[in-house]
Amino acid sequence: MNAITIAPVSSAAQWRSLVADFGSPLMVIDCARMLQQYQQLCEALPGVKHYFAIKALPHLSVLQTLAQAGAGFDLASSGEINLLRQVAVSPRQTLYTHPIKRDSDIRSALRFGCTTFVVDSPQEMEKFLPYRQRVALLLRLSFPNPSSSINLSRKFGCSPKQVPLLLKLSQRMGVTVKGLSFHAGSQCTNPDNHVCAILTCAGLMHDSARYLNGRGLGVLNIGGGFPVSYIDEVPSIHAFCSKIRTALTALPDHVQVISEPGRYLAAPAATSVSSVMGIALRQGCCWYYLDDGLYGSFSGQLYDYRRYPLTVFSDQRERESAVLSGPTCDSIDVIAEDIQLPRLAMGDLVIGHQMGAYTIASATDFNLFPRARDVVLNPPGETGINFSL
Ligand SMILES: Cc1ncc(COP(=O)(O)O)c(C=O)c1O
Numbered sequence: 469m470n471a472i473t474i475a476p477v478s479s480a481a482q483w484r485s486l487v488a489d490f491g492s493p494l495m496v497i498d499c500a501r502m503l504q505q506y507q508q509l510c511e512a513l514p515g516v517k518h519y520f521a522i523k524a525l526p527h528l529s530v531l532q533t534l535a536q537a538g539a540g541f542d543l544a545s546s547g548e549i550n551l552l553r554q555v556a557v558s559p560r561q562t563l564y565t566h567p568i569k570r571d572s573d574i575r576s577a578l579r580f581g582c583t584t585f586v587v588d589s590p591q592e593m594e595k596f597l598p599y600r601q602r603v604a605l606l607l608r609l610s611f612p613n614p615s616s617s618i619n620l621s622r623k624f625g626c627s628p629k630q631v632p633l634l635l636k637l638s639q640r641m642g643v644t645v646k647g648l649s650f651h652a653g654s655q656c657t658n659p660d661n662h663v664c665a666i667l668t669c670a671g672l673m674h675d676s677a678r679y680l681n682g683r684g685l686g687v688l689n690i691g692g693g694f695p696v697s698y699i700d701e702v703p704s705i706h707a708f709c710s711k712i713r714t715a716l717t718a719l720p721d722h723v724q725v726i727s728e729p730g731r732y733l734a735a736p737a738a739t740s741v742s743s744v745m746g747i748a749l750r751q752g753c754c755w756y757y758l759d760d761g762l763y764g765s766f767s768g769q770l771y772d773y774r775r776y777p778l779t780v781f782s783d784q785r786e787r788e789s790a791v792l793s794g795p796t797c798d799s800i801d802v803i804a805e806d807i808q809l810p811r812l813a814m815g816d817l818v819i820g821h822q823m824g825a826y827t828i829a830s831a832t833d834f835n836l837f838p839r840a841r842d843v844v845l846n847p848p849g850e851t852g853i854n855f856s857l
Pocket residue numbers: 521524542565566620651653654655691692693694728729730731732825
């Protein structure tokens with residue numbers, strides 16, 4: 469169920485003025501908010517270097533903001549590399565984390581200058597034989613993700629038991645493995661997922677020198693998964709990371725810890741604005757057809773299993789049963805039903821909060837309804853729209 473707030477009409481003024489200037493639907497991206505999330509994560513995990521998972525919100529202003537703040541970038545395709553080429557960032561600040569790659573993907577990453585890659589099988593390791601002088605690999609492990617909304621250990625990752633074999637294989641091939649990597653599942657609400665994975669990796673890292681001619685593994689990538697509040701509250705990032713900080717003390721002293729956050733940085737940084745474009749009364753229920761929906765900015769309701777907090781504006785007290793629907797001809801395209809709303813009118817706005825992660829990233833052009841136009845607030849180092857919502 470989406471949580472719906474009914475706010476007074478007077479509080480819609482700033483959204484109305486954006487719609488008057490830029491049209492509807494909109495995705496309003498606040499770079500200052502993104503920066504705040506980045507700084508909070510840095511404070512919650514001191515000494516950890518963060519590589520933004522571009523897939524969550526592949527938007528130029530976002531990448532520029534994070535690059536200026538000193539973040540690195542997690543790449544997972546040649547398309548993401550092409551986007552990052554437009555940003556002033558050293559390729560040394562990037563990792564290629566997709567465990568499955570075509571030779572063309574490896575070559576495109578190398579041309580860009582990225583030299584750290586993630587693998588999880590002998591077959592993937594073999595792909596680096598021709599490039600073994602130029603690359604260093606991280607082995608991705610799979611761990612159970614019981615407290616995460618999205619399991620990222622089903623499709624990828626070797627078991628901890630396979631690590632010694634893969635390390636020995638890398639020695640035989642002459643390919644450098646420099647560390648381990650895992651993802652504890654996205655929107656993970658209990659840090660025990662991370663803690664169990666870190667402790668298992670710590671054990672493997674302490675043992676690793678045995679398989680690598682005395683040279684131990686020096687990098688641990690603890691992935692993403694840091695949660696944000698949508699409908700249900702989650703622990704603050706500081707509280708969430710406190711057990712992780714303790715677990716990290718089990719690692720050998722020389723190990724450099726890195727992470728790949730997507731959702732935590734991106735979700736709170738964008739807000740969607742859509743407008744009522746049609747109204748119909750069907751079986752005693754008021755259907756409101758919006759100009760954005762599940763094939764557009766709300767695609768995360770399908771692919772990311774999210775429900776977003778919504779706001780509508782009204783000064784009326786009466787409520788009636790209502791449905792908020794997307795614009796396309798498909799009946800799956802419904803954002804919220806069985807809800808109670810005040811009577812809305814044509815052109816009224818619906819605001820979606822926490823909508824920066826895995827939303828416009830997976831939007832489609834179905835029915836050729838235009839995707840939400842992006843409006844950037846507080847862009848890095850430029851004159852632009854400089855106010856916060
Ligand atoms: C390899 C990898 N790294 C990082 C992320 C980002 O995870 P999150 O958004 O949970 O922080 C993902 C998400 O799919 C991923 O697949």
